[in-house]
Amino acid sequence: MLYSAKKIWIEVTAVKNVILSQLYGLRKNRTVFLCCIGAVAICTAMLLMVTEWTGTRTASESVASGGLGMMTLIIGPLTAIITGIICAEDFTDKTINHELTSGKIRMQSFFGRAVLAVTISVITTLTALLVSLFIAIKVYGWGDTVTLSSAIIRIFLTFIPFFKLSCFGVMVAFILKQPYGVVLVFIGIKMMLGIMSMKSTSSILMISEVNAGKLCMYENYITYGLNTDARFIYDQSCDPELILKSAVIALVMSAVYIIIGYHFYKNDDLN
Amino acid sequence: MEYLDIVLVMIELALCLFLWKFSDYCERVRSSKWKLVWLTPLVLWFIISVIVGVDKCLISAYVGIIILALGFFREKLDFRRIISVIAAVCIVLAVPVCLLSKAYRRVDYTAEFEEIFEKAEKRYVLTKHKNIDWKALHDKYLPEFRKATKDRDEVENYIAWGKLCAEFRDGHVNYISEEKVSDEACRRAWGNDYGLVVMALADGRYVALNVDDSLKNQGIHQLTEITSWDGMTFDEADSKSVMRQMKGYADIDNEKFYSGLFAAGVGGDSVKVTFIADDGSEKTAELPKIGDYQDRAEAYLKELNQSTPIANMTFTKLDDETACLKMCGMEYDSESSSSENYTMMKRHLKNDLLDLRNEGVKNLVLDIRGNCGGEGGVVTTIASLLAPEGKQFYANNPQWDDKNKCYVLDEDGNYIVDDAVEFEGMDLLNGGKIIILVNSASVSAADHLTKVMSQFDNVTVMGFTEPNGSAQGVSSINSESGTLLLSSSAVLDKDGSVFIDSDESRQSGDDIDIRIPFDEEAVHEIFDEDNDYIMDKALEQMKDK
Numbered sequence: 121m122l123y124s125a126k127k128i129w130i131e132v133t134a135v136k137n138v139i140l141s142q143l144y145g146l147r148k149n150r151t152v153f154l155c156c157i158g159a160v161a162i163c164t165a166m167l168l169m170v171t172e173w174t175g176t177r178t179a180s181e182s183v184a185s186g187g188l189g190m191m192t193l194i195i196g197p198l199t200a201i202i203t204g205i206i207c208a209e210d211f212t213d214k215t216i217n218h219e220l221t222s223g224k225i226r227m228q229s230f231f232g233r234a235v236l237a238v239t240i241s242v243i244t245t246l247t248a249l250l251v252s253l254f255i256a257i258k259v260y261g262w263g264d265t266v267t268l269s270s271a272i273i274r275i276f277l278t279f280i281p282f283f284k285l286s287c288f289g290v291m292v293a294f295i296l297k298q299p300y301g302v303v304l305v306f307i308g309i310k311m312m313l314g315i316m317s318m319k320s321t322s323s324i325l326m327i328s329e330v331n332a333g334k335l336c337m338y339e340n341y342i343t344y345g346l347n348t349d350a351r352f353i354y355d356q357s358c359d360p361e362l363i364l365k366s367a368v369i370a371l372v373m374s375a376v377y378i379i380i381g382y383h384f385y386k387n388d389d390l391n
Numbered sequence: 392m393e394y395l396d397i398v399l400v401m402i403e404l405a406l407c408l409f410l411w412k413f414s415d416y417c418e419r420v421r422s423s424k425w426k427l428v429w430l431t432p433l434v435l436w437f438i439i440s441v442i443v444g445v446d447k448c449l450i451s452a453y454v455g456i457i458i459l460a461l462g463f464f465r466e467k468l469d470f471r472r473i474i475s476v477i478a479a480v481c482i483v484l485a486v487p488v489c490l491l492s493k494a495y496r497r498v499d500y501t502a503e504f505e506e507i508f509e510k511a512e513k514r515y516v517l518t519k520h521k522n523i524d525w526k527a528l529h530d531k532y533l534p535e536f537r538k539a540t541k542d543r544d545e546v547e548n549y550i551a552w553g554k555l556c557a558e559f560r561d562g563h564v565n566y567i568s569e570e571k572v573s574d575e576a577c578r579r580a581w582g583n584d585y586g587l588v589v590m591a592l593a594d595g596r597y598v599a600l601n602v603d604d605s606l607k608n609q610g611i612h613q614l615t616e617i618t619s620w621d622g623m624t625f626d627e628a629d630s631k632s633v634m635r636q637m638k639g640y641a642d643i644d645n646e647k648f649y650s651g652l653f654a655a656g657v658g659g660d661s662v663k664v665t666f667i668a669d670d671g672s673e674k675t676a677e678l679p680k681i682g683d684y685q686d687r688a689e690a691y692l693k694e695l696n697q698s699t700p701i702a703n704m705t706f707t708k709l710d711d712e713t714a715c716l717k718m719c720g721m722e723y724d725s726e727s728s729s730s731e732n733y734t735m736m737k738r739h740l741k742n743d744l745l746d747l748r749n750e751g752v753k754n755l756v757l758d759i760r761g762n763c764g765g766e767g768g769v770v771t772t773i774a775s776l777l778a779p780e781g782k783q784f785y786a787n788n789p790q791w792d793d794k795n796k797c798y799v800l801d802e803d804g805n806y807i808v809d810d811a812v813e814f815e816g817m818d819l820l821n822g823g824k825i826i827i828l829v830n831s832a833s834v835s836a837a838d839h840l841t842k843v844m845s846q847f848d849n850v851t852v853m854g855f856t857e858p859n860g861s862a863q864g865v866s867s868i869n870s871e872s873g874t875l876l877l878s879s880s881a882v883l884d885k886d887g888s889v890f891i892d893s894d895e896s897r898q899s900g901d902d903i904d905i906r907i908p909f910d911e912e913a914v915h916e917i918f919d920e921d922n923d924y925i926m927d928k929a930l931e932q933m934k935d936k
Contacts, residue, residue, distance in 0.1 A: 341868070
């Protein structure tokens with residue numbers, strides 16, 4: 121028992137070392153840094169554009185009328201670039217080959233990269249959504265269409281689908297071993313989804329970006345008067361059943377992605 | 392089975408066979424990349440599941456696909472061959488399960504009903520006015536939705552919604568679904584065709600109309616008086632008609648007008664019909680079912696409710712002094728609809744009207760028969776061109792509580808008037824006579840126009856029936872199987888009462904001035920001579936006045 125615990129601790133330490141070395145490498149990697157900044161900039165621009173296009177007057181009105189959902193739809197490819205670079209760039213310059221010959225076992229090098237890629241892409245996504253929200257509040261003021269806490273809760277709930285999306289990115293990165301191949305796969309899937317009609321709830325839960333959009337969507341209806349603007353009435357609460365289903369599906373699918381990615385990498389001839 | 396499920400099963404079986412063969416090749420030509428091929432079944436499953444969703448009846452197929460994917464993890468030839476066979480068996484097993492199980496791809500109509508019903512209760516603005524007992528309605532219709540779920544019958548679900556909506560007696564409460572579902576529901580609900588339509592004439596007699604040639608041998612022809620239907624009075628037979636149960640006439644007078652129409656579809660393989668023969672004696676004939684009543688009834692209604700055959704929002708001259716403006720919907724063009732700016736529309740209609748006036752036209756018929764409603768802005772624009780000069784009243788908006796996101800109510804639970812909507816009259820007809828032609832399908836904004844215009848002395852509203860009598864603002868609640876439309880925005884009259892919509896008494900607030908009797912002369916003119924009888928009556932009225 122004590123021996124197993126010690127063995128696990130050694131593995132964790134080794135994984136931690138890979139993470140630290142990756143972090144050191146990332147400090148000098150401009151692409152990931154630009155992606156993080158780009159994610160914030162694109163999300164902010166998107167929220168501001170939605171506010172202007174829809175003629176809404178406050179940030180809360182913009183968020184409630186679909187601004188958050190729009191942001192989640194465009195942030196997916198950035199997640200792909202981040203996971204692609206962190207997991208697959210070392211294949212292109214053969215760093216990973218040197219790492220393995222220097223005594224690291226494959227499990228350590230896989231999970232060291234996977235944990236870091238998932239963490240950074242999820243944190244970037246949430247940060248981009250939160251920062252753009254606060255910039256919109258600064259520009260337009262919050263308003264009273266929906267509460268700020270409900271918007272923040274919804275942003276944090278997008279953690280669930282974006283975690284799944286990052287795990288998918290990790291799997292694709294370790295199979296393709298090409299950072300930009302991951303982006304191409306994401307774009308291909310996005311184009312394919314564009315021509316598909318998704319009717320059932322299970323379809324919505326399976327596609328991360330659509331799932332994130334659904335979690336950010338406020339149930340609403342309108343009332344109006346003669347010669348007056350429409351009044352949107354939003355439901356602040358988020359359907360607990362949707363959250364639970366999203367979480368369960370995300371956990372299962374993420375596990376499948378990681379297991380497939382690791383198993384492929386474990387026996388890969390690295391050519 | 393759904394065709395995509397069949398595609399899934401077929402391709403997955405083909406993959407089983409392919410992978411069984413391919414495992415041998417992988418054994419000979421080794422590469423770590425080959426094992427990716429064993430993920431193909433998973434990818435295909437994922438794609439098809441995204442399109443049609445997953446279903447519990449296909450579980451054995453899903454298990455088979457997962458078993459097949461195990462070939463990715465274990466690269467032994469024997470293992471891969473065994474799992475190919477096991478997977479194929481599991482996938483094939485799903486076919487009889489899907490074909491035999493009633494649960495296959497079953498939509499939970501009961502859950503949809505519960506979800507929509509709960510939202511509708513919160514949003515509907517005429518609950519107090521119409522004294523709607525939501526709990527009683529819920530308890531009454533829940534078994535019908537449960538049955539539709541059990542029978543996996545989307546048409547039954549549509550019919551249950553239709554019947555539930557009719558209980559509101561509000562033309563704005565409707566359930567819409569895919570066209571094929573609503574068509575099939577209407578076919579079922581109209582019932583059987585026994586070769587005739589029956590309707591009550593103004594003198595109370597029920598007569599045969601649109602009669603099939605095969606009935607002439609039995610002595611039944613156009614206008615033969617029918618005294619009973621399969622041993623029932625027409626009121627009794629009407630109440631048994633599913634289509635009648637799905638029609639929620641807001642105004643009881645409109646319901647009475649169509650009395651007998653629905654009864655003529657009620658019955659089994661044959662019905663016993665008692666009628667007054669040409670010699671004055673009472674006879675009984677057994678009429679066999681000859682098809683679906685829907686075609687006959689709808690063809691009859693189309694002829695009965697005809698309107699001027701010209702395009703929407705266009706004028707036509709009826710005689711030297713009278714023109715007609717046809718409005719089949721209260722919409723002008725997409726630009727004015729999206730911008731809610733009706734300046735261009737007003738200019739066009741004003742110019743057309745002034746041209747007609749220069750040609751000697753003094754009077755106008757507004758034909759809004761069958762007008763399905765539209766935008767309040769169109770109502771104001773039309774009314775402002777024709778109304779007497781000066782400020783004219785349209786309706787009142789109720790007070791809205793922006794903080795609590797609801798209407799402000801007084802102690803008795805009634806709406807409180809906020810601001811009046813008015814418009815400036817231009818009187819382009821110089822006080823000329825205006826006749827508005829309506830029928831029970833003139834609804835929503837058409838109801839508004841009728842109500843607004845009928846306050847002026849030079850306006851007469853005519854028709855067989857009153858307009859629909861439904862005038863509140865509409866919103867929708869969506870579900871996977873359909874959409875419920877309902878009144879969710881209140882509009883108030885001058886005195887603060889609900890605008891137009893009927894209460895429990897089922898008398899709506901926009902009446903007609905001249906109710907044209909549906910008599911033998913009307914039947915002859917419409918169905919034998921193919922004339923627009925209502926329009927002819929309007930022109931007669933124009934000359935009389």
